[in-house]
Amino acid sequence: MGQVVLVTGAARSLAGRFVRRIQRDPQVERVVAVDAVPPEHHLGGADFVQADIRQPAIARVLAESGADTVVHLDVTGTALTGGSRATVKETNVIGTMQLLGACQKSPSVKRLVVKSSTNVYGSASRDPAVFTETTPAKSLPSGGFAKDTVEVEGYVRGFARRRPDVAVCVLRFANILGPTADTPLASYFSLPVLPTVFGYDPRLQFVHEDDVIEALRIAAHEPRRSTFNSGTFNIAGDGVLLLSQCARRLGRPMVPLLLPAVTWAGSLVRTLGMTDFSPEQIRLLTHGRVVATDEMRRTLGFTPRYTTAETFADFVRSRGTGLLPPEALVRAVDRIAALAPRGGGSGHLPTQSAT
């Protein structure tokens, strides 16, 4: 008998891809996709059940489907269609509580996978440069999606205590980027000019959508030989990119603003409802965040296909470059190079552009 997998948040493109992908796995018999709104993308041969996980109805869906694996992907930072921040928070927190309550009552559930985020570590100047899964956050996120994930993880830990027979896996994903990702950071990188915090060059880490799907698959199935897939794992691509590097590779000019101005502009933009540029996003873009992925390799047995730089390159390919494409800059430099021997002067100072 194969696995029956229940996936929440299936109306999102990433979850939709996961649903389509996991059906092709031989050990999976049936996939039940759940969301409050019908998805715009097709779900392969999966059964779609329109149910709101904030309602107790989810318990009935879980009992009727007889699922043994629950993949909880409905923990997200942005609303799908014009929902407010309050709705998002409710789905994240109340939805998780309802889902975990349903799982606790269901005897058939054997495995729970929860999509979390490295947001749980927060971002502060007093934090160590590299977070491991056990590093306590110096400053707990005060609100927004980061606080949601902290609360969700708290409920999941409680569930794991109450149901020790269920294998619980929490995957803390770094910033997800890719051709179709709709994360706040992806919309930030789509701005024509990138407002940055003056005097700070944060270190960023990305994980590619394809790697997210693979990591979720590994966590949703029986562990492979000599690996173990319950527990909490950081999932991120290798390496680090600085925000300034990202902007240059993307060819979008940076506009450094003083930190108070950024905070003020962020709240203004949020009030106008243009983007969801939350305070913890600003903190991320001030201090940056890097996580250690040793556990992911050693225990989970997962090696990402894309490094941070490759993930970003793929993102740049899909979005196109901005006002200052790197190729144009290289051409400009080459033109200066062609002039230089005749002009005899090296009038430009790399120092200025370097820092």
Place this chain on the structure above:
Amino acid sequence: MADAKVIPFDDDRSRSASAGRQARRRGAGSRRAGAESSAAGDVHPLPGATGRDAPAAPPRRDTETEQDAARQDTPQERRPAEDDGGLERRIASGLAFLRRRLTGEYEVDDFGYDAELTDQVLLSLLRPLYEKYFRVEVKGIDNIPKEGGALIVANHSGTLPLDALMLQVAVHDRHPAQRHLRLLAADLVFVLPLINELARKLGHTLACTEDAERLLSQGELVGVMPEGFKGIGKPFSERYKLQRFGRGGFVSTALRQRVPIVPCSIAGAEEIYPMIGNAKTLARLLGLPYFPLTPTFPWLGPLGAIPLPTKWTIQFGEPIPTDGYPAEAADDPMLMFDLTDQVREEIQHTLYKLLVQRRSVFF
């Protein structure tokens, strides 16, 4: 101090003599390097140009190789280049550098350390201060292992952490393997805009156990100044008196990673800003650990912030091995205190010796 001068420091004298020999050798080597660099870079080296180039390419390393000469070529933007071939080469490499920087095609490590920028720009900016202003003399550089992790523990002084930056230049320029020192910095550094950015790019990171252990386990050379603000912000009257070494966390970190501890004494940095007072209220208002009042600062404004051109000596002591201790030793408080005291005493004694040896504060 006059009667202290009779104390014989034989081992040290021989060491300083050998250092002198090294310096002479280095001087000769640099001249050779200057010739090499122009020879490698140019088809028709002008003898006059080489002669003029030599002071611009000051003595930096003990081993001079072709590769080294090429490396000296790269930070050319600041050096007056008079011969055409060398200029062309320098422009080409400068443009390649510019191209990489503009397109973001360079790498930083997990801590944000930008090796290329540090090597080619930031260290070159610090080097005049190191060579011309403080005329840093380095002793016992061979006590730093050629490879693998090691923890350099140094005294801290001077109101502004110039001693840490000079230590980084010293290790990079004098060590035969040109190792990069990864300094552990106070959290204040990572709060301040611009400073935090530069510190990360220079390879510094926050002084915490996690970061120190991660760097040491990667085989990096880590520098720490356990006195912290107590040391750097101490009044002028207490110069060269080592302060308490924190809680000795650096010892347990070294023990856990089984890396040697290299004691390091920096003489000369204590006098760069004679701190005769501390405006505590102002410091509290600005959120700083201390606000220095020196004979010139803040009375002369920015001019008062120019450090005194003291003559510095950096001496690295014999490494203290930690691999002989059992695994649980890192949790033994008595051993921690003993080792901390041992390191502290070693640094303090070496400081006294260096003070006795030096002729004056400025020469």
